[in-house]
Amino acid sequence: MAVTKKEVEHVAKLARLGLTENEKDIFTKQLSAILEYAEEIKKIDTGKVEPTSHAIPMKNVFREDITVPCPDIKDILANAPDERDDMFSVPRIMEQ
Amino acid sequence: MELFELTSHELHALLVKGETSSEEITKSILARIGKVEDRVNAFMTVNVNEALEKARNIDDQVAKGAEIGPLTGIPLAIKDNMCTRGILTTCSSKILRNFVPPYNATTVEMILQAGAIPIGKTNMDEFAMGSSTENSAYKTTKNPWNLSTVPGGSSGGSAAAVAAGEAAMAFGSDTGGSIRQPASFCGVVGMKPTYGRVSRYGLIAFASSLDQIGPLTKDVTDCAIMLNAISGHDKKDSTSVDLPVPDYRKALVDDVKGLKIGIITDLMGEGIDENVKKAVLDAANKLKALGAKVEEVSLPTLKFGVPTYYILATAEASSNLERYDGVKYGHRSDDSPDLLNMYYNTRREGFGPEVKRRIMLGTYALSAGYYDAYYLKAQKVRTLIKQDFDKAFAKFDVLLSPTSPSVAFKIGAKVDDPLSMYLSDIATIPVNLAGIPAISITCGFSDDLPIGLHIMGKAFSEEKLLRVAFTYEQNTEWHKQRAKL
Numbered sequence: 001m002a003v004t005k006k007e008v009e010h011v012a013k014l015a016r017l018g019l020t021e022n023e024k025d026i027f028t029k030q031l032s033a034i035l036e037y038a039e040e041i042k043k044i045d046t047g048k049v050e051p052t053s054h055a056i057p058m059k060n061v062f063r064e065d066i067t068v069p070c071p072d073i074k075d076i077l078a079n080a081p082d083e084r085d086d087m088f089s090v091p092r093i094m095e096q
Numbered sequence: 097m098e099l100f101e102l103t104s105h106e107l108h109a110l111l112v113k114g115e116t117s118s119e120e121i122t123k124s125i126l127a128r129i130g131k132v133e134d135r136v137n138a139f140m141t142v143n144v145n146e147a148l149e150k151a152r153n154i155d156d157q158v159a160k161g162a163e164i165g166p167l168t169g170i171p172l173a174i175k176d177n178m179c180t181r182g183i184l185t186t187c188s189s190k191i192l193r194n195f196v197p198p199y200n201a202t203t204v205e206m207i208l209q210a211g212a213i214p215i216g217k218t219n220m221d222e223f224a225m226g227s228s229t230e231n232s233a234y235k236t237t238k239n240p241w242n243l244s245t246v247p248g249g250s251s252g253g254s255a256a257a258v259a260a261g262e263a264a265m266a267f268g269s270d271t272g273g274s275i276r277q278p279a280s281f282c283g284v285v286g287m288k289p290t291y292g293r294v295s296r297y298g299l300i301a302f303a304s305s306l307d308q309i310g311p312l313t314k315d316v317t318d319c320a321i322m323l324n325a326i327s328g329h330d331k332k333d334s335t336s337v338d339l340p341v342p343d344y345r346k347a348l349v350d351d352v353k354g355l356k357i358g359i360i361t362d363l364m365g366e367g368i369d370e371n372v373k374k375a376v377l378d379a380a381n382k383l384k385a386l387g388a389k390v391e392e393v394s395l396p397t398l399k400f401g402v403p404t405y406y407i408l409a410t411a412e413a414s415s416n417l418e419r420y421d422g423v424k425y426g427h428r429s430d431d432s433p434d435l436l437n438m439y440y441n442t443r444r445e446g447f448g449p450e451v452k453r454r455i456m457l458g459t460y461a462l463s464a465g466y467y468d469a470y471y472l473k474a475q476k477v478r479t480l481i482k483q484d485f486d487k488a489f490a491k492f493d494v495l496l497s498p499t500s501p502s503v504a505f506k507i508g509a510k511v512d513d514p515l516s517m518y519l520s521d522i523a524t525i526p527v528n529l530a531g532i533p534a535i536s537i538t539c540g541f542s543d544d545l546p547i548g549l550h551i552m553g554k555a556f557s558e559e560k561l562l563r564v565a566f567t568y569e570q571n572t573e574w575h576k577q578r579a580k581l
Contacts, residue, residue, distance in 0.1 A: 008456070015414060015459040016421070016436075017452055018444035027456055030514060034457060037515060038403040038470065041477050051475030052482060054305055054335075055531025056292045056555060061334040075198035079425035088423050094434040 003031045099124035100261040101578060104170045104318045107264060111164050118158070118169030121264075122151040122213050125171040128261045129215075132581045135243055137235045138257040140176045141184050142216040147171065150213050166321045168211030173263035175254050176217040177224055178309070179298040180204055183214075187300050188232035189222045191446025192426045201298020202333065203267065203309050203326045210325050215263050218253030222448045223417065224271055224302040226250050227520050229278070230511055231450045238507070239281060240579035241545055245504035248278030254312045255282035259579050265322055266312040271302050272405050273499075273524025275310045276536040280499035280548020283538045283577065285319045285565070286312045290555045291531035292337035295330030303412035304335070306405075306528040315575045316537065316566045320344040323558060339556065347559035350570045353387030356492045357564070361392050362399055363497035363523045372498045375540030375547040379568060380496055386567060393492065395484040400477050401526040402518055407461045407474040408529070414458030420446060453514065482530045489554040494564050497523045499536040499548030523550055535561045538574040546574075 008028045012019045019027065073086055082089040099107065099121050110116040129142055154169045162168075174180060177187045179197035186192045200208065208214065221231035229237045229252025237252045239245040240260040247256040251268030255278035258266050268275035270288035279286025287310045294309045301307060311322035324345065329338040359380055364373055384390040422428030422442035429441035447455070461470035488495055500520055510517045527534045532555050539549035549568070553561045569575050 003460070007460070011456050011460045011463065014463060015455050016418075016439040016443055017447070017455060018440035019452070020444075023449075023452070027453065030453060031456060031460065033515060034406065034453075034518075035460070035470075038407055040403045041400050041407075041473055042469070044397070044400060044477055044480065046473060046476035046480065049476040049479050051472055052479040053475060055478075055482065055529070056290070056335075056337060058292070058335065058337070063331065071198060076424075078198065079195055081422060081425075081428035090423055091432050091435050091438050094436070 003028055003035060100128040102264070103314045104166070104264045104321055107170060108164065108166055111169055118151040118154040118213065119148065121169060122147050122171050122215070125215055125262065125264070132260050133262065135238060135581065136240055136256050136260045136262065137237045138218055138253045138260065138262055139173070139216045140186055140188065140219050140234065140253070143183065143214060147213050147215050154211055154213070165210055167207055167325055169213065170264045171213040171215040172207055173215050173218050173254055173257045173266040174204060175220055175251050175267050175269055177220060177269055177300040178204055178267055179300065180214065180217065183217060185217065185300070186234070187223050188220045188234055189446065189448065189451070190233045190427060191420045191442070195426050199298065202295040202330045204298060206326055218251070218257055218266060220253055221250035222451050223300070223413070224250040224269055224274055225413070225450050225454055227273070227277055227517050228510065229253060230507065231448060233448050236507060239504045240581055241283060242504065244506055245545065246281065246507055248281035248504065250274040251312060252278045255279055255284055255286065258282070258284045258312050258314060260581055261578070265318055267309060268312045269299055269307060269309050270528065271306045271409060272528050273521040275312060276524050276534060276548070276550060277500050277521060279312055279536040280538070280546060281504040283546030283579065284312055284314060285316055285535065285537050285575070286310065287319050287323065287535040287561070288527065288533060289323065289327065289558060290533045292335055293533070293556065293558070294326050295328070295333040295336045297330055297332040301416040303409040304416060305412060306409055316562060316569050317345070317348055319535070320348055320562050342559060344558060344562055347562040348566045349563050350567050352383055352564055352567045355388045355494070355564065357383055357388045357390045358393035358488055358492035358495045359390065360398065360495055360497045361394050362396060367501050367519070367522070368498055369502045369542070371542035372500070372502060372547050375542070376496065376498045376549055379539040379549045382571065383564065383568060386571060393488055393495065395488055397477065397480045397484045398526045401481060401529060402522055404474045404477045404481065405525045405529060406457065406518060407470050408478065410454040410458030411461045411471050412458070414455045414462065417451070417455055450514070478529050481526050485526070485530045485532060485554070493553070493560055495552040497550045497552070499523060499550040503542050503545035503547055527552055531555060533558050533561055535565050537565050537569060539568070540574065
């Protein structure tokens with residue numbers, strides 16, 4: 001199934017990936033080829049089959065709702081590109 | 097033989113007899129790294145000082161009467177997608193070029209407690225996406241058997257390090273074959289345990305329902321030793337299974353009499369190298385001669401494994417990699433006028449082409465209008481693949497196939513053809529989809545490059561896999577060969 005350049009641009013926007021014009025062209029071609037191959041699975045009859053999201057049967061793994069120690073704020077902020085007042089600092093959020 | 101050439105269990109025997117020390121072993125490994133690493137490029141980071149310091153501490157403790165466990169004093173390499181406190185962890189990506197985790201992965205903590213010496217972090221395909229380690233944003237690891245060929249991927253650095261004597265054992269991770277395929281290309285043992293057998297806490301996620309951490313070792317005994325050390329329930333990983341861990345070393349028995357072994361015909365056909373097929377059939381005949389019952393079996397849904405995987409794994413990856421946005425850690429693009437542009441620019445600058453390709457694929461498969469046709473459909477095919485394996489394991493104890501359709505290919509041969517690269521995982525991928533365990537061991541050579549035998553078992557049947565692999569190994573000599581560097 002051919003993926004259009006418009007679709008590539010739309011998906012890149014959803015994924016917050018900035019693509020160059022060149023990358024858009026290459027990806028349009030490559031994604032089309034890969035998805036065409038992926039279409040193979042449409043040949044299989046999966047009429048009454050349940051989807052598997054998790055290979056080993058497990059459900060609802062909970063823990064007790066009690067407070068446990070958290071990592072130190074210093075450690076968490078140590079990798080921050082920019083921080084201020086114990087918060088991660090980012091560029092202004094502008095209206096789209 | 098030099099210390100760097102020995103297996104962990106051989107090193108352990110020398111330590112127990114007092115014939116060597118952890119410091120001597122570590123120095124031998126570091127000297128080996130000094131000699132070959134500029135040709136192999138297995139490591140992102142080598143922890144020279146920390147390793148020697150830890151080795152000396154271990155020797156001190158042993159002198160004071162501390163027990164020498166199976167991993168005590170053993171230099172071990174760690175794939176660079178596993179968090180190591182205070183040590184750079186990059187996933188071989190530019191987007192994590194400066195990320196220093198404030199915590200250890202659970203399995204890293206476990207081997208440290210066991211006294212292992214963390215020798216360094218190994219190179220990989222970026223975010224574990226690849227089958228050759230060529231997708232690393234930093235360097236190309238070479239196959240120690242032939243430096244113009246790839247070591248396989250994505251755990252290529254770890255496999256090459258073990259094969260080159262740069263580590264006694266190594267951690268890998270496997271989402272579609274990333275431990276087993278490099279093991280087969282580099283002539284070492286690689287195992288993907290059952291999903292949930294080993295904690296994923298601290299493993300930087302690629303596809304959460306498929307990822308598993310596992311051992312890369314010189315022989316099956318070392319594999320059992322490492323599996324013992326890293327298996328078990330972890331409260332911090334809600335997908336880890338709360339089942340007791342047997343002593344996997346007890347499975348190392350030289351006996352396959354009466355075991356029912358099935359060769360998967362669908363993975364022995366078109367597209368598989370003739371020499372690889374022959375080596376796998378020879379291995380099956382060897383097991384037959386040793387008393388196993390060997391038959392052919394067909395699992396027809398397996399041929400849909402690769403397309404199914406490239407929808408499910410990329411979908412999960414597109415979600416897991418959303419966190420790399422320049423806000424809390426890692427690379428942040430300079431001079432972005434606003435937050436949205438910061439996201440676009442950071443991810444554009446930080447991710448390599450294969451990662452971008454897979455994020456795009458996954459986002460597409462999950463997007464409105466395509467979810468049912470791709471993602472939901474793939475999940476149903478996943479069920480069918482699982483059922484094919486269940487049916488086969490009702491009849492057979494283990495299943496066999498080649499690990500990879502070919503031996504190690506030349507560096508650069510597949511970089512421009514992503515689909516051809518994806519198809520090299522045709523035998524390994526179904527195992528991850530079904531969540532079952534599998535091991536790759538060397539069963540021959542072609543053009544002086546190792547061929548891997550792929551042995552699969554039903555969930556939590558690692559003991560059977562180890563028994564078959566051990567029996568084969570005890571009755572052949574492949575595992576004694578070492579790459580000449």
